[in-house]
Amino acid sequence: MRFVIVGPVYPYRGGIAHYTSRMAQAAIEEGHEVKVISFARQYPRFLYPGKSDRDPSQEVMRIEADYLLDPLYPWTWERAIKEIDKFSPELVVIQWWTTFWAPAFGWISYRLRNHIKVAFLIHNVVPHEARFFDPWLAKLVLRQGNKHIVQSESQRQRLKELLPKADPVLIEHPLYDQFAEKRMSKEEARRRLGLPEDRPVLLFFGIVRPYKGLTNLIEALALVYQEGYSPLLIVAGEFWEDVEIYKRRIKELGLQEAVRIYNYYIPNEEVPVFFSAADVFVAPYTGGTQSGALKIALAFGLPVVASEGIFIGSNMTFEKEKKHAKLAPRSISESITLYIKTSSYREVGDNGNLPNWSKVIEHILYAI
Known part of the structure; x- marks a missing residue:
């Protein structure tokens, strides 16, 4: 045609x-x-x-x-x-x-x-x-x-x-399978980013806008630490709002060593590095119905913690092993903690039917 x-x-x-x-x-x-x-x-x-x-x-x-x-x-x-x-x-x-x-x-x-x-x-x-x-x-x-x-x-x-x-x-x-074709070992990816190999890594990826729910995720991360777990949150993407607001809240919660911010547009050649380094992809959006970054995560076989709207909007009912999280920080923290406790973040989902x-x-x- x-x-x-x-x-x-x-x-x-x-x-x-x-x-x-x-x-x-x-x-x-x-x-x-x-x-x-x-x-x-x-x-x-x-x-x-x-x-x-x-x-x-x-x-x-x-x-x-x-x-x-x-x-x-x-x-x-x-x-x-x-x-x-x-x-x-x-x-x-x-x-x-x-x-x-x-x-x-x-x-x-x-x-x-x-x-x-x-x-x-x-x-x-x-x-x-x-x-x-x-x-x-x-x-x-x-x-x-x-x-x-x-x-x-x-x-x-x-x-x-x-x-x-x-x-x-x-x-x-x-x-977006073009990025997954260039995946690398977790060890190599973390070496490039200077990340520890012995901590679970959560990835929040893409342009930071209010509806993406990063505020709730930071609050949820504090609750995860209160439970005695110590994952590392990577925020990779350009902020379209004042990044200092987030940095202040991170400091208030004592999470300076728990969050690393990469405040710039992630070029194509770096995308596989971030996704290869991650254990879990997080998308606690308060608005929107789908996510291109989520499609990258699924191509990498990453488990996903996301708001219910993103799951439904992305037609993800087939991903039964993925845990739904509501918008509240408590719900998000419980989903993250579940992955850490059961080590299910190391499982790779079957996305062959996508x-x-x-x-x-x-x-x-x-x-x-």
Whole structure:
């Protein structure tokens, strides 16, 4: 099939860029003709909360793309439409994760939908930290799609609330297996990070935002120490809020030797090091329904302690050995303590039944 994917790829960073690249790569490997339309600029600098939206990695996944779109310049939207029409695809797949791109994506889908099928691949119907107008913007844009693809039951329900007549296809988010291919021994990974070999290591990974629940995790860690256990918590990712707030609380709880913070965007070549060093992956999110970092953890076979919403949102009912944790620190600490007491953090789960990228392409192209 001949189709277009609209979304970020390298040199842009983050989970959506990884997703777009991995999806395009899989489609090309399956023999499909693919054109990727990406961004000349993803966000104006003054609106981006991180240090940069560019990927600093030395090891990158390069996908050929036309870098055409700017969120503020409508003439670039028209340029992208002309390139899409010139390619004559059977389908255009637009990545949807933020309402910031609502004007551009809304216009593009409106102009194409009557002569080319347009599908929105939805990561979040509305942003994680939604504002009052986000549902309205999401509805305005997503109703332009001929088809909608969601990756969790909760997002399917959220979409139906906005668009009752929508008939979304549910396709589970596959693993980010490109990192697990470069796994190393636990001893080597901990040597590189300067971590002790005789302590259980908990990994909290990714951009730190309020909904990720790091505050609750730190409180839970204090409770674990009160029980007489001494795991080491690794926080690996750039903070999009004041890191000093967390450092002060860590100090107040006497956890300075229990937490190590790596406050920067983790480049691709370092991702396998952190996940290879870990015993348990923790994702005590207070909001959101799925996690790209969780998909990396599962690819590494790591046990997971996460809030129930993340388990359900990631369709993880098959992972019966994984323990659910509610949002309260006490519940999180009990789940962590259980792994430590039973040494089950050393077990590697069987993730062979998880969907791969080829299956995603198959569903996208033939289920719509």
